[in-house]
Each structure stands twice: as structure tokens, then as C-alpha cells.
Amino acid sequence: MPTPNTSKLREVPAPQTSASPVVRAIDVGFGLVKLSVRDGDGDGTTIINFPSIALPADASAVRTLGTRRRDTFDVPVNGALYEVGRDVGLAQAGGSFGRDVTDEFYRGAIYEALTKGALRYMAEAGDSRIDLLVLGLPVNQYNDAKRRDYLRDHYQGDIDVGDGKTVSVAKVVVQAQPMGGYAAIDEHFDELNAVITKTGGALDPLPSGDALDDLAVLMVDPGEHTLDWLLIQQGSINPKASGAASDAGxxxxxxxxxxxxxxxxxxxxxxxxxxxxxxxxxxxxxxxxxxxxxxxxxxxxVIMSVVEDSVNRMIDGLRDAHEIIDLVVLVGGHPERYRDVLTKRFPAIPVFVMPDSMAANVRGFQMIGEALAEG
Structure with a gap:
């Protein structure tokens, strides 16, 4: 599997100028869609999110009633319109309707509606053309080249995002979701070293971010539906010890x-x-x-028994590679209980929860994309 130069990926690039390529990132999870959009002054990006819910659009007049317009868009998928966005819960009837948690999620109508919804937010922020778009996949899906190819083919080109608006995407890069968190570790280097010092194991505080390339780092991403993990050794993914457990989030x-x-x-x-x-x-x-x-x-x-079972499934999937792990880094929307279980299981290995862990992957995707565009 070709791997990027992760030393370069972790370098924080300079703010984009007007001549810089437009780079954006989308992380479609089973619970939330996280994305980068142009910030208010237009000099950089900010991260926003909305629920991973896409509902058949309601064309009735009832939808327009109320004191304000809800923050959603109707986007076209296969000849139908789906409502997506930050206020989509106001259109929801029932807790799970509008979601898709199957392994074919990446090629279904809901995924497409959510991705087009993210692109619509980018268009509303002023980007009708994107030079490089970074998309993420769960680890088990990323390992399938056909799925990566599908996303690249499907989201390159002119994308209709509804209401007569189009976003032109010149190039798509697909990453395994936890790789984004790995790329973003340098943003929180002092906090990481504080955890390393507190743990008191064999790992000493790191002198710089480049030292991560000398370690075996286990990236753990407990999501809404899956538990993903990547073992990264010397900056490269170890595919045999990386994987995902479904219904473990x-x-x-x-x-x-x-x-x-x-x-x-x-x-x-x-x-x-x-x-x-x-x-x-x-x-x-x-x-x-x-x-x-x-x-x-x-x-x-009850909660801890579920988390412990999920962690056990991950450890089994590591195939004894847990013996060589130097550092565990947690990303995702709810990592605290997984941290507690992992700390108890491996008390000498630092277990670091990324600050603002929910957005860690998409922040890293943005950094990866900017580094690739500059290269």
C-alpha cells in the first residue's frame, strides 16, 4: 500500500493565500459529518459538523412555518431530493430514520446526500471550485481499493449540490479515517508529552514531532458504529495489524x-x-x-462491559502487535471510556486523547490535503 510522507503531513502549513490551491476535507461518520469550510475572513478554514441523517425532502408548505428557516439544504441524489444539514433533526420522525450503518454506506444514497450536503456548505462559504478534496473511509473499507476508487471517481468533477449550485472538484484523495488524527498530533505536542510523563513507562517525552516516526503508534477511533484502529510504524500503516470492528461503537x-x-x-x-x-x-x-x-x-x-468487549475485539485484531506499541492515541466523538479501559489493560503505555477529538480526523485530513497540494 503506498503511504504518504507523514513527516511532511504533520507540518502545519502556512495560511493559504489567494493563489493557493483550495483544499477541503470531509469526514462522513455514522454519527456526524465533519468538514472544513472557508472561515469568515477567507484566509483559512474552520471545522463544522452536522448529523449523519438524510431525509426525503418535504415539499409541503408546513416546512416553511416557524420563526426561522432551519439550517438545512435539499440536495439531489438519483433523481430525488434529500434534506441534510445542522437542523435536520427538526425534520426527523423516529430516532434511526435517515441513517445508514451498513458496510455499503459509502456508496448509498444517504452517504451521497451527506457528502453533497458538506459540499453545499462549502459552496455557501464561497468555494464553488475545490482543487483537492480529502475524503475518509473506515479502516476496513479503506483497505478495499474498489471503495477508494469509487469515491475518487464519484466525487471528482462537477457535483450538483442543489438549488442550481455546482461545486467543481478537481481531485479527490481518500484516507483511512484515523490517519487524519495521526497527521494532527503535532497540534497538541505539549499535552501529549504531559501524558507520556504522567504514565511513567519506558517512553520518554518526545523532543519533536519528527520523533513520532520512530514509534509504533496505535490510532484508535471509536465511532458511532465501528471501532477503527491503525497501527502506524515509522510513519507507515501496518495493514496486517490495522482493522475495524463493526457494531463496536x-x-x-x-x-x-x-x-x-x-x-x-x-x-x-x-x-x-x-x-x-x-x-x-x-x-x-x-x-x-x-x-x-x-x-x-x-x-x-453495562456500558463498561460493552466497551471492554470492543477493546478485546481490537486487541485480538492486532495479532499480538500490542507488544510493540509505544503510544496509543484516541480520536472520535466519545473516547473517554475507551481510554480508561486501555489505560487499565496497558498501564505502561501512554494513552492520549486528542483535544476536540471529534474533529481530529478532519483537521488532519485538511493538513494532509494542504501538504499534498503544496508538494
Whole structure:
């Protein structure tokens, strides 16, 4: 597998000038779409996100009622319109409708609608042409060359993003999702060294980001549906010790809590309850059902059993390569419990959670793209 020059990729490029290529990045996850857009002053980029939900567009007049227009767009896919965007939850009826968590996600209508929605946000920010677009895939899908080729072929060229607007994409680069987090490690070098020092294992604080190329770094990305991991040795991916476990992410945790709560209440809880349980777990608040508030703290053993099982599946997939790991770096939207399990399993290996971990992959994609465009 060809690998990029990761030393160069981790260099933070200078701000783009008006003559610089326009580079943008999209990370379509099962839970959220993360993307880079032109910032307000036009000199750089900022990261935004919206839910990974695409709903058949409602053309009725009811949609226009309210005190403000919701922040969504109707984008065309296969002759139909799908509503996507930051306020798409206002159009949702039921907790899981509008999502796709299958292994064919990358080539389905929902993925296409979400990607076009991200491109539409870029167009609204002022970019009707993109010189280089970086897209991400889960590790198990990235390992399939046909899937990488599909994304490159499908999103290069003129893309109709709805309402008569088109985004022209000159080149597409596809990356494994956790590789973005690896490229962005240098943004948080001091915090990383603080964790290394606190761990007190064999690894000494690193003198510079270039020292990462001498290490075996395990990138772990617990997402909404999958748990992805990449073993990166001397800046190159070890494909035999990298992989993904399906149904090993946030969705499984939420489902386990919901099933336990339903069993305690003596009634099944439908898909509309799942977002409420998810929000309550994230915010550590009670979930309100039928006017009654339920404390979810008592389900912590259930949560940890799910996380521990997922980590065990990853360790099995590493094929004994955990013996050579120098550093573990966690990215993704909810890494804390995975950090706790990994720290307990490997107390002498530093386990570093990237700050703003949810956006770490797309930040790294942006850096990778800028470095490739400059080269």
C-alpha cells in the first residue's frame, strides 16, 4: 500500500493565500459529518459538523412555518431530493430514520446526500471550485481499493449540490479515517508529552514531532458504529495489524443502555427514545420518558462491559502487535471510556486523547490535503 510522507503531513502549513490551491476535507461518520469550510475572513478554514441523517425532502408548505428557516439544504441524489444539514433533526420522525450503518454506506444514497450536503456548505462559504478534496473511509473499507476508487471517481468533477449550485472538484484523495488524527498530533505536542510523563513507562517525552516516526503508534477511533484502529510504524500503516470492528461503537453502548432500561420498565423502548438516551449519556443527565426522569448512572457496568468487549475485539485484531506499541492515541466523538479501559489493560503505555477529538480526523485530513497540494 503506498503511504504518504507523514513527516511532511504533520507540518502545519502556512495560511493559504489567494493563489493557493483550495483544499477541503470531509469526514462522513455514522454519527456526524465533519468538514472544513472557508472561515469568515477567507484566509483559512474552520471545522463544522452536522448529523449523519438524510431525509426525503418535504415539499409541503408546513416546512416553511416557524420563526426561522432551519439550517438545512435539499440536495439531489438519483433523481430525488434529500434534506441534510445542522437542523435536520427538526425534520426527523423516529430516532434511526435517515441513517445508514451498513458496510455499503459509502456508496448509498444517504452517504451521497451527506457528502453533497458538506459540499453545499462549502459552496455557501464561497468555494464553488475545490482543487483537492480529502475524503475518509473506515479502516476496513479503506483497505478495499474498489471503495477508494469509487469515491475518487464519484466525487471528482462537477457535483450538483442543489438549488442550481455546482461545486467543481478537481481531485479527490481518500484516507483511512484515523490517519487524519495521526497527521494532527503535532497540534497538541505539549499535552501529549504531559501524558507520556504522567504514565511513567519506558517512553520518554518526545523532543519533536519528527520523533513520532520512530514509534509504533496505535490510532484508535471509536465511532458511532465501528471501532477503527491503525497501527502506524515509522510513519507507515501496518495493514496486517490495522482493522475495524463493526457494531463496536457508540450505537452499541446506547442500545445496551436502552435495552436495560426497557427491561427494567417492563416495556420495549422504540427508536425515538435512542437519541434521548444518547444525549443523556453524553451530558450525564437523566432521561425523561413519559414524564418520568430516569438516572442512567446505574447502567455504568453495562456500558463498561460493552466497551471492554470492543477493546478485546481490537486487541485480538492486532495479532499480538500490542507488544510493540509505544503510544496509543484516541480520536472520535466519545473516547473517554475507551481510554480508561486501555489505560487499565496497558498501564505502561501512554494513552492520549486528542483535544476536540471529534474533529481530529478532519483537521488532519485538511493538513494532509494542504501538504499534498503544496508538494
Amino acid at each position: 457508540r450505537h452499541r453502548v446506547v442500545r445496551a443502555v436502552q435495552e436495560s432500561l426497557g427491561a427494567e420498565l417492563g416495556r420495549p423502548l422504540g427508536p425515538a427514545v435512542m437519541p434521548k438516551v444518547n444525549d443523556a449519556l453524553r451530558l450525564r443527565t437523566k432521561v425523561k420518558l413519559s414524564g418520568v426522569a430516569h438516572d442512567l448512572d446505574r447502567y455504568e457496568p
